[in-house]
Amino acid sequence: MGDFDIDNNLGSDPASDIIQDIISGARRLKIVCETLEAGLFDEIETFRGPVSSADVATKCHFSLDVTERLFNTLVCLKLLEKITSTDGDVGYKNSTATTRYLLCSKRPSMIACCLSEAAMVLPALDNLAAVLKGGTSETIAQQMVKGEQNNNTKGSDNANANPPNTVNTNPPNTANTNPPNTANANPPSTMITNNDKQMMFMLAMEGMAATCAPAIARAFDLSGNKTAADLGGASGCIAFELSRTYPNMCLTVFELPHVAKLAKKLQPEDTRNKVQIVGGDFFKDSLPPADLYIIAHVIHNWDIEKTDILLSKVYRGLPPGGSLLLLEKTLNEDKDGPWPCISMDVVMAMISKGRERTPSEYQKLLKKHGFSNTQFKSIEGCNYYDAILAKKPF
Ligand SMILES: C[S@@+](CC[C@H](N)C(=O)[O-])C[C@H]1O[C@@H](n2cnc3c(N)ncnc32)[C@H](O)[C@@H]1O
Incomplete structure (x- = not known):
């Protein structure tokens, strides 16, 4: 190509590639968010x-x-x-x-995953240096999980407000009634403050779950279970998938009342006779009766005291022979990967008192509460789920 010679002996310091790659990760996300914003x-x-x-x-x-x-x-x-x-x-x-x-016309999508990463997760990490020095962190993401309002941001935060118009809140596989944004639609700086962060958080959870739900449903043979309850099940994505895989299973999504209200609005038509969405607090209220409890991305949110309360409540609630399907991404035994999990471990330190764990730590935790026959299935790919099934002995 003319006088543009390629000489394999010339190159930048390979040690700097690692840093360049990290820098460009932030740039990649920003470009995608802006592209979504432009429709x-x-x-x-x-x-x-x-x-x-x-x-x-x-x-x-x-x-x-x-x-x-x-x-x-x-x-x-x-x-x-x-x-x-x-x-x-x-x-x-x-x-x-x-x-x-990434199409606004489809649900589930990963649009909210991108937008919430930029608008909630990255700001949560703003506190890393302070938390490292012993401070505590009350972040936007933390407030959203609790359904609280953030007085530091402009705009509406209530659960009935509209999510960003780049995110489709129609039931899955229906056309979006919002036209795509045009170049002059909301400028990015107002995008998150003028919309409903709670809905965005739930749709982000849904997007993450949707990529793994079919694998989760097939990870173990759950056909022996007739009643299941997904505690903290958010949009219900995993429960909906289980209801399709196991037509004889009746499911309940048990969520904080303000989240349950949103989830009901989003429930796909084909699941309405199999999955009920119930408002409640898994620490304060009775759990819905079930022979299978599902807890996904819940244990990693809580300190060990709350974790013990919830797991012993789940154990007591199960009949002998009942099962717990615990869904969390697990750390490798050296606790230095995989990246989605180890990076989430740092995020959890910013937004909660929880942590990520290795498979053997989960096994130990479950054993402490009486569970046995713990089985572990890794969900391959870049995702936030592995599957652990544990039994309450007869
Ligand atoms: C990180 S999200 C996980 C959502 C979903 N299980 C998933 O994997 O996509 C944790 C969920 O737990 C719910 N939650 C938190 N505290 C709860 C409580 N005391 N009772 C019921 N649900 C709760 C939150 O509203 C939130 O939707």
Whole structure:
């Protein structure tokens, strides 16, 4: 290529690659959040085939130059595919990952996962240095889990307010009634403060669960269980999947009342006769009767005192032979990975008194409460779930 020679002996210090990669992670997330905010993926989808950056820019009144540069950046991120026709025309279409998880017209999606990472998780980490020095942390994310209002931010925080209009709150697989945003829609700085963070948190949980729910449902044979209750089940995503996999199972999603109210609004039609969503507090109220309890991403939120209270309550609530399906991402035995889990361990230190654990730590914890026959299934991929099944002995 002309006088642009490639010499394999020339290169930057490989030790700096690690740092560059870390820096670019934040940049990747920011670019994706802004692209979602601009409604670009939904716009591309409306063309139903490869589209030029010029056509999208014209339709949306975007800068042609920046659109083309952004499109190529999204190709590099594997969120768009670039197709060159035999005539040499260049078109772009959404990649499989984008079509499956980043379209506002679909639910479940991972849009809220991206937005909440930027708007809640990263701000929670602002406290890392302070917490390291012995402080405590009351963050936006923590307030949302409790359903409290954050007086430090502008806009509506109540549970009935609208989630960001980049997030679809229609039941899954129905068309979104919100048109895609245009370039001049809400500027990013007002996006989170003017919308409902509680709904965003729940949809983020749903997005994370949706990628693993089929694997979770198949991890163990649960066909012997007739009644199941998902304690702190958020949107109900995992319960809904179990109801489809095990048609004879009746399920309850047991959630804090303000979350249960939101979850009911989102419940898919096909699960309504099999899954009921009930408001309650698993520390204060009686648990719904069940021969299978599910607790997903709950134990890692609490200190050991609260964990012991909940696990002994679950154990007492089960009939002999009943099961607990505990879903958490587990640390490796050296406690230095995998990345989703070890990084979440630091986040948990910012937003809760909880922690992540290894499979053997979970086994020990469950044994302490009387559970036996603990089985462990790893859920492969970049995700936040592994599956642990434990039995109450006969
Ligand atoms: C981290 S989320 C996990 C959601 C869901 N299980 C999942 O894996 O996607 C924890 C959930 O526990 C619920 N929760 C917290 N305290 C609770 C309580 N005392 N009783 C019932 N649910 C509670 C929260 O509302 C939240 O939805």
